[in-house]
Amino acid sequence: MVRTEFWKNPIVSEEMTPEDKYFYLYLLTNPHTTQIGIYKITKKQMAFDLGYSIESVHSLMERFTRHHKLIRYNPETREIAIKNWGKDNLHKGGKPVMDCINSELKEVEDLSLILYVSETIQKSEIRSLYESFCEPESENDTYLDTECDEVDDTFIRPNTIRGQKEKEKEKEKEKQKQQQKAFNPNIENNPDIEEQSQIEKTKDVKEIGEFWDNNGFGFSNVNAKKQLLFWLNDSSFLQPKDVILKAMTIACANNKRKLNYVIGILKNWENESLLTVGEIDSFHENQNPIPRHKQSTESFPAGRAIPSGFELDLTAGEE
Structure with a gap:
């Protein structure tokens, strides 16, 4: 839900372009949003929904990550976090709300995104629930802003816990490149x-x-x-x-x-x-061969056909 205060926000009213406002409203209201302000979505999906090119989405994502500092995106897990989600939406507690939040937090793969959203949550009960999902060392981690220079969603996380997983992905990419070279010899001469x-x-x-x-x-x-x-x-x-x-x-x-x-x-x-x-x-x-209609070469006489073996005797009946 988007509150009327959205339009009173100085960042929205003074710093955002019309395209920025449209993109921000999409991030807050698209069908993939959740109760916790963290959800999975691909940049291709954003481009399709908005009618933009992937390059335009990359540019907007970088602007919101680096300039407005309102989101964080992990292309490895395809998860996006809205910084002020808790501040704008998580005002009420209670068992149903807490159960829903707890259930959705369990689905988050990048735990640093949980800490990122929790920083703006004002209700202590809800903020404590968020923080309970964060790893003890998360507060000392440095989360690098997403680089949007690549067209694909490749992302190398600074978290050393996933170092082995990243190495495996690099090996898989190298294997795919070798297969592409075998299929297309010109690929080696074209780095782009x-x-x-x-x-x-x-x-x-x-x-x-x-x-x-x-x-x-x-x-x-x-x-x-x-x-x-x-x-x-x-x-x-x-x-x-x-x-x-x-x-x-x-x-x-x-x-x-x-x-x-x-x-x-x-x-x-x-x-x-x-x-x-x-x-x-x-x-x-x-x-499905095209049927060809053969024309008959046989000729049929007009009138009665003469039986085979019949001999015509022109002198018959003259005696």
Whole structure:
């Protein structure tokens, strides 16, 4: 809930641009928010909901982290914390409220975010509950503000407890890079290829979204559109965008502009291991050859047919 005092806040009224206010209201009211002011959300989800590019979301996140100092974000756990959430929302205690807060705090992975939000909570009972979830050494930890220079959500935490986990992730990334080099030899000569790949994915999302909106699939059917976009990252297609657009084109041709119909097509192709548009076209050409109507070369006489073996005798009957 956003109180009317929101607009009286000097930071909001004097320092924020109209875009900042819109973004801040989104952070406070989107469907992922919780009772504790800490919740999971990806930057891709923010970009989709707001209609922004991922680059714009990165810029806003950095502005709110470094300039306004109103949020903290851990891209490793995909958790965001609103600094003044407790100050603005957590005024009443009681068993139901405390039970809800306790339950949601148990789900938080980055415990430093709990301490961050607890600092502005004025009700001692609730603040004590927050602090009970913090590690003893958390007060001495230095939490680095999120760097927003990368397009992806990579984040190296200063907490040495997770050092081993970070090493494992680095090894996995290196393994993926080696696989990419084997698949695309030019990747080694292009240090910015990962960033370019993320930019291409953003363009793919936009292109599919525009096709959906412009071809009668339902402009307001946002949930269905989101489910379809999952196929960009969660499918085995080598050309996910092109394959999705082809499936949507087929749906339009058959006047079946529904999510289930499009997904049914995609699942059939995936089950047949058809991973590119070329493979799909080739498969359907072989499965459904165009029927050719052969013209008969036989000629049929006009009138009664003469029986086979009949001999015509022109002299018969003259005697």
